Ligand code: SAM
Ligand code: SF4
C-alpha cells in the first residue's frame with residue numbers, strides 16, 4: 064500500500080468528489096417510521112451520480128451491457144485495491160430473523176421493505192455486472208436478504224453465467240443462502256450455471272438453531288438443502304471435491320460456541336469447508352457488543368483440541384478466510400478431508416486486501432460493508448450514458464475509495480455508538496439490505 068495514499072485527507076476526497084457529481088450527504092435516516100419512510104430514508108443516503116442533462120439522451124437498448132470493453136489499466140482504489148469482487152443483493156427480505164442480522168423487534172410487520180418496483184430488474188443487474196467485469200471484477204456473489212426468495216432467480220443466474228471476463232474466462236459465480244429453500248432450488252440453480260454456493264448454518268442443535276433464526280426453522284431442512292446441493296453437483300470441482308460448497312457459521316459467544324466442535328465434526332467428515340465468522344457490528348439494529356464476539360484465535364484453539372489442523376495457503380488476494388486443512392494418515396495435507404476457515408472481521412481486520420463492492424437491491428453501490436451512503440447506479444443506468452461512460456464513473460468512484468472501517472475500528476477510530484437510539488448521526492446500512 065502506498066504510504067502517501069494512507070494519509071489522504073478524506074475531506075479533500077469528498078470535496079473533489081462533490082465537484083464532479085451532485086453529492087447529497089444526508090442527515091440521519093429514519094428507519095423506524097411507516098408511510099414510505101424507508102424509501103425516503105434510502106433517498107437520503109443516496110449519492111446521485113448523473114448530470115441531469117444526460118437524462119434526455121437515449122436509453123441504450125437492452126443487451127448492450129454485454130459490449131462494455133475492458134479498461135486498459137486496472138482500476139485501483141486509494142490503497143491500491145482492485146475491484147475484483149461484486150456482491151449483489153437481490154432482495155432485502157428474508158424468511159429468518161437471525162438476531163445478529165434482522166432482529167424481530169425491528170424487522171417486524173411495521174418495517175418498510177423496498178417496494179417491488181424499486182428493485183433492480185435482472186436486465187439492470189446483468190448490465191451493471193458486465194460493466195463491473197469491464198473494470199476487473201471476476202467474482203460475483205448473489206446475496207440478500209435471502210436471495211432464494213427472489214422469484215425466478217435462476218433466470219438471473221443464467222444471464223450472469225453468460226458473462227465472460229475480458230480475458231475470456233467465465234465469472235466465478237456464487238451465492239449465499241440460509242438454505243431454507245435449497246432442497247427445492249438446488250438443481251435449477253446448478254442448471255442455470257451457478258458454480259459455487261455458501262449455506263449459512265449456525266448450529267446443529269435444533270434448539271440453538273431455532274433460537275438463532277428466531278422463526279423456529281429446523282436444522283434438518285437446511286441439512287436437506289445442503290444434501291440437495293451436493294446431489295446437484297453445486298460446488299463440485301474438477302478433482303471431484305466439494306471445494307465450492309461452504310458452510311458459514313456466525314459464532315456468538317454465550318449463544319452457540321458449544322456448537323463449534325459438533326459442526327466441525329459433521330462437515331469435515333463430509334469433506335466440506337466450514338467457515339467460522341466473528342459476530343460483526345454491522346448495521347445499527349443488532350445490539351452488537353464486543354463481549355459477544357468469540358475471537359477467531361479462540362475458535363482455532365478449540366478446534367485444535369480435536370483436529371490436527373495445518374494452514375492452507377490462500378488462493379488469492381482478497382480472500383477473507385484464514386484457512387486450515389487436515390492431514391491424512393501419511394501426515395500430508397489432504398483437501399478431501401475438508402477444511403475450516405476463520406473470518407476474523409472484528410479481531411483481525413482484512414481491509415488491506417478488501418476488493419469487494421456491494422450493490423444494493425435497488426441499485427446503490429456501497430464501497431464498504433460499514434458504509435453509510437450509497438452511490439445511485441440505477442439512475443445512472445437510465446441516464447442515457449453508454450456502458451463505457453458508466454464504467455468510467457464507477458471506476459472513478461472506486462479510485463477515490465478509501466474505506467477501511469474495520470482497520471480504523473481496531474484502532475478505536477470509528478464512532479462506537481451506532482445503535483438506533485445512539486448519537487452517531489450517520490447510521491450504517493443494514494446487512495440484509497446491502498448483502499452479506
Ligand atoms: N440470507 C443469506 C444467509 O443468511 O446466508 C444471505 C445474506 S446474509 C446477510 C450473508 C451472511 O452474513 C450469512 O452467512 C450471515 O450469517 C452473515 N451475517 C449476517 N449478519 C452478521 C453479523 N452481524 N456478523 C457476522 N456475520 C453476519
Ligand atoms: Fe436472513 Fe441471512 Fe440475515 Fe439470517 S443472516 S436474517 S438468514 S439475511
Ligand code: SF4
Nearest residue numbers: 414417431432468469
Ligand atoms: Fe472491506 Fe469495509 Fe470490511 Fe474493511 S470494513 S474489509 S473495507 S467491507
